[in-house]
Amino acid sequence: MKYQTAEPFRIKMIEHVKKTTISERQTWLKEAGYNVFKVKAENVYIDCLTDSGTSAMSKNQWAALMMGDESYASCDSFFRLEKSVHEVFDMPFVQPVHQGRAADYLIAKIYCKPGQIAIGNMHFDTFRGNAEVLGAKVADLVIQAGKDASSAPEDFKGNMDIQACEDFILKNGPENIGLIMMTVTCNNNGGQPVSMKNIRETAALAQKYNIPFTMDIARIAENAYFIKTREAEFKHASISSIIRQTLSYCETAVMSAKKDGLVNIGGLFLTRKQDIFTMANQLAIVHEGFITYGGLAGRDLDALAVGLREVCDFDYLEYRIKQVEYLGNKLKEAGIPIIEPTGGHGVYVDARRFFTHIPQNEFPAQRLVVALYELSGIRCVELGACAFGTTDPVTGESHWPELETMRIAISRRVYTNNHMDCIANALKDIYLNRASYKGLKLTYEGPIQSLRHFTAGFELI
Ligand SMILES: Cc1ncc(COP(=O)(O)O)c(C=O)c1O
Incomplete structure (x- = not known):
């Protein structure tokens, strides 16, 4: 193994990327209202906006895709998927x-x-948005270290605060809690993992109060890697067995397959x-499609x-997590503040400590996103004052989140460590020049507050 430390795959097909100039990027940023969601993907050099739906598929996946049926009732493709789900x-x-x-x-x-x-x-935005639209409320009860981007490194910063959770249930009454949902890994605070111990304890608490225990398993394989490498009990366990045990505690799970499903949609x-x-x-028949395809093509x-x-392959997961760690280490060497340790699917730069002179109401993390795209054509996403901040519709008062980060999401099996070096070099230069940047003014926000970063508009101050 000593000499076999490179990516565990060969690159079979490539996609050309375009190089652009700073002045072109300044024009596109202005046109996009300084919201990089609106910048055309063809004008992005390295795209770290998301790790969702951006994986490179393997030759076996492309071959399977060609085997796929046109979808409808009880198509063969569904039964192949069902078999795989039962197994994994x-x-x-x-x-x-x-x-x-x-x-x-x-x-x-x-x-x-x-x-x-x-x-x-810590609920992901789309669960939060759906719950809000349906008239329900949400509560994030992650441990304190998981809420603070400058907290000392800890193995499982995605863990539920068990005591806070029990206090919350007692205060609000178990009958008023619709569900408890554990998101693994926890996207919004750095792709931080949740330990099996914490999953068990949370499930036991849910059972004690007769509340359904559920999971968001978009990145369950990455979480299993952390359990294997950080929780002594699982040192010799296979990734598949850890995944199955993780799920054994919940009655229902939801998954965006665009992450650890290694597909572009689903x-x-x-x-x-x-x-x-x-x-x-x-509900699926009304909103998605028939039971056996749910809005997807058989392929x-x-x-x-x-x-x-x-995704259950340990070599793949090791390459994946170590690439994220590689980028994190490069940034740390340059003194750039990040959430530590790095998590599963990206590096999260702490914009509070990066731009100490830009107040939260001037969107420091979004400012960093804009600066990085302007300087290098690299696109990331803000997870801070814009994504999580809210304005009270009655009083007009603003509420600012604890986390103020820029997420550098790394696509699966797409970029090499040369790309990681480019990201680190660009961020180093911005960091050296950080005092010269001013903040942003929010000029537009959509009606659903928890989703405002997708469509928000800004001006440079
Ligand atoms: C934890 C988590 N849950 C749910 C979703 C939503 O999934 P999708 O983008 O496939 O709708 C995401 C997307 O990033 C996510 O990270």
Whole structure:
């Protein structure tokens, strides 16, 4: 193994990327209202906006894709996917959906009545958005270290604060809690993992108060890698067995397959309960498609069936997590503040410590996103004042989140460490010049606050 430390794959097909100039990028930024979601992807040099739906598929996935049926009732592709789900997740009932947020809708609709609260370690935006639209409320009860981008390194910063969770249940009444959802890994605070111990304790707490325990498993394989490498009990366990054990504690799980499914589109709603499955089927027929395809083409189901098995490969996961760590180490060497340790799918730069002179109401993390695209053509995403901040509709008062980060999301099997070096070099130069940057003014926000970063508009101050 000593000499076999490179990426565990050969690059079989390439996509050309365009080099652009600073002045071109300044024009595009202005046209986009300083929101890089609106910059054309063809004008991006290295795209770290998201790790979702951006994986390079393997030759086996492309071959499976060609085997796929046109989808409708009981197509063969579905049964191949179902077999793979049974094998990898050991969950009996599978409702495919077109992507993760559709599964978020199903779970929020089935479990949360208007006025009820969904407890999570840290809910992802699309669950939060769906819950809000349906009249439910959400509470994030991740441990304190998981809320603070400058906290000392800890192995499992995605863990639920068990005491806070029990206090919250008692204060609000168990009958008012729709579900407890554990998101693994925890996207919004650095792709930080959750330990098996914490999953067990949270599930036990949910059981004590008769509250359904559910999971968001978009990055369950990355979480399993961290469990294997950081939790002594699992040192010799296979990734597949860790994944199955993780899921054994929950009754229902949702997955955006665009992450650890290694596909470009797709999602899953998985459950152990026949009655929940029946409800999901009905809602899926209305919103997604028939029970056996859920808005996907048969070929997408086939590519996912293969991707779910491939993601359990330890060599792949080791390469994946170590590439993220490589970039994190480069940034740390340059003194750039990041969430430590690096998590599963990206490096999160702490914009509070990066631009200490830009106040949160001038969007320091978004300013960093804009600066990085302007200087280098590299696109990242803000997870801070814009994504998580809110304005009270009655009082007009602003609430600012604790985390103010720029996420550098790394696509799976797409970039090499040369690309990581480019990102580090550009950020180093911005960091050296950091005092010369001023903040941003928010000029537009959409009606659903938890989703405002997707469409917000800004001006340079
Ligand atoms: C943890 C988590 N859940 C759900 C979603 C939503 O998935 P999708 O983008 O497939 O709708 C995401 C997307 O980034 C996510 O990170």
